[in-house]
Amino acid sequence: MPQEISLTIDGVKVTVGEGATILAAAQSAGIDVPHLCYDPDWGLPPTSSCRLCLVEIEGARALATSCSHEAADGMVVHTNTDKLQRTRRMIIELLLSDHPHDCLTCEKSGACALQEYAYDLGVKEPSFRCEAVPVEPVQDGPAIVYDRSKCILCGRCVEICHNVQVTGAIDYLERGYDTRISIPPGKTRAQSVCVECGNCIDVCPTGAMSAAGAEGAGRTWELKRTATICPYCGCGCTLVLNTRAGHLVQVTGEPFLGVSGGMLCVKGRF
Known part of the structure; x- marks a missing residue:
């Protein structure tokens, strides 16, 4: 039985087992902390890649990712300060900088986590402008469609494929602006180890992964x-x-x- 520790989050005293993360502690107290790359409900390990779950810890020199930072006894945490709101807005604006603005026709509209956080944070349009990723959905198998233009590279699909489904069929390919989620280069989906289970579709927070035939x-x-x-x-x-x-x-x-x-x-x- 893990030893219990107590910390304060947004003025609320929270008691959790030793080893729990700040995000888990906040959720246990009903405190919502935005997050895109982490989804504990599906058993995904934290990757701290989206940086949206950043929190302020009193006495710490920098902001901490709550999905991977362990809670400590006596810790005082703030999840909704002006500094955090500015940081989160900038993160969402960066994600939207090369994202297509086609929410009206997107299949994920109304259930998109990126859309939800942009609304919550009041981001109507990005301050950063760059070349938009071409909208070219790829269906290289009978079941799954991948639209790179809507992909925010959160890594949920990679994590569930590697660590939950334990197939390892997809991963990051290329670098920088050209980064995308892909099966091994030079192979078709039929030649890869992908079994098209479609669990990557369920964990995708945007409309990047979808089921073939469901569009429209x-x-x-x-x-x-x-x-x-x-x-x-x-x-x-x-x-x-x-x-x-x-x-x-x-x-x-x-x-x-x-x-x-x-x-x-x-x-x-x-």
């Missing part, structure tokens, strides 16, 4: 979601059927739902 079939708020049991094998995973007007649009998983915790295979999802 319904907006997120128009879909009726119904949980059911996959009939393919004896595992009995829980599928979430997304339907509109009685027609199936796509199948998704939800964290903690069913025996597989929301993880699905290609046979159940597609």
